[in-house]
Amino acid sequence: MNYACINGEFCTTDNAMIGIQDMALQRGYGMFDFFKVMGGKPIFLDDHLDRFWESARLLRLPLSVSRETLTKHIHQLIEMNQWSEAGIRMTLTAGYAPDGYSIHEPNFLMSGQPVQLPETISEKGLRLFSYAHQRQLPLIKSIDYLMAVWIQQEVKNSGADEVLYHQGGWITECPRANIFLVTADGVLVTPGEQVLKGITRKKILEVAEKIVKIETRPVHLDEFKAAREAFITSTTKLITPIAAVDGIAVGTGGPGEISRVLFDEYYKLLPI
């Protein structure tokens, strides 16, 4: 039995339902955050709650739950589900708007499932497929993955694993991950504008400071050609190397030297 929580009420996930008039279903208006549980404890919860509150503010959704109550509910959910290693998603929608087109009292959904994190960096890099698209309201972790899910068929057809968004060649992010590359000169670069500020991205930038020169700046697709190594970061993928972009090999195809060091340094932050 798996439990979920809707507007502060716990129920089995099978019975976790929402009315079809909800604004997320009717108008795609909602946002979320997702964090890991390790050894029964939420990881980087403060960072995720900070971002959740910031997403809500930017999306103009009033959050009536307090941070204390929510934290209590999170711990309750973990306990009820006896989760040791898991992922928890908190979703906030614009609720049941009487006119079906405006922001009302939000619905707050929380659910999760067991998730096993990689313990070592993947030796096999991901192949990326670049596509011209800019996420709307990119600083908000909105539920808008329309393009991300739609484009998957092209991604597969091209023999790639995931899409990398760009605008006129200037890369931004993958739908569920941030991106970094290490230049021929050994500088770690990552785009800083029009991207979601990932929590893993933030942690990597923190641990990288003592290890490598960092530039947060516009990054062009052409830069992968000369890059020594490249990787993406996300809550579930941690650091995963990039093998190729649009069929052009990046670095050795597997994890580079900096990627390995950053993976290890990031891992040290985890309570294991």
Place this chain on the structure above:
Amino acid sequence: MNYACINGEFCTTDNAMIGIQDMALQRGYGMFDFFKVMGGKPIFLDDHLDRFWESARLLRLPLSVSRETLTKHIHQLIEMNQWSEAGIRMTLTAGYAPDGYSIHEPNFLMSGQPVQLPETISEKGLRLFSYAHQRQLPLIKSIDYLMAVWIQQEVKNSGADEVLYHQGGWITECPRANIFLVTADGVLVTPGEQVLKGITRKKILEVAEKIVKIETRPVHLDEFKAAREAFITSTTKLITPIAAVDGIAVGTGGPGEISRVLFDEYYKLLPI
């Protein structure tokens, strides 16, 4: 008591629920169509069903219901609700994807409520607020209204009624309506690319053929300055005049000569 229909099963609208794992809630992946009921009969149903099937195809959602069965369900829903004048919405989502990120067996939701259509053209025009935005996958009537709902606060702050999207000054559409203007030379123009092909737009273009010269082409924001008249079209707003764009008056501010004639000609198509 109001009834809805989920995956072919009828239920009261209060009990019309969907699991929180649905891809529309999780990833904003869904589409819909909306049509009127007049005198207990669905209006332009063939056009709406054609577009619904086309949206599903473009969004890569497999539709398992047949057109015959769906039509039967629509008539059943109208009868159960004893609707004379109403609006019905059919929504199709990517369903309960096991990985939470791909297209699965769709959920199909149908619900509605009484809607009274205007019987004469509004004497008061709408004030539009222009905003640089392009709807993603614009030929699909997707549930993505993230920007449309989000921007409403700016629209209100500016004293306007609705947003008009443009890209570099080239207008496309309002979030729920198409747009037309009549030039100083008396030509009816409307954008033809990167917009949803509205059913009311289509009917207006048909009836306009015998009345006025038509150009379907890129239209610039600057053209409102010299326009004789302008209006939007939608299933619920029919033809509604535009009074101003970004505070600059358009025509007389009320319905122009062509708008009135087209409203009357459109009305003749309705079974009343």
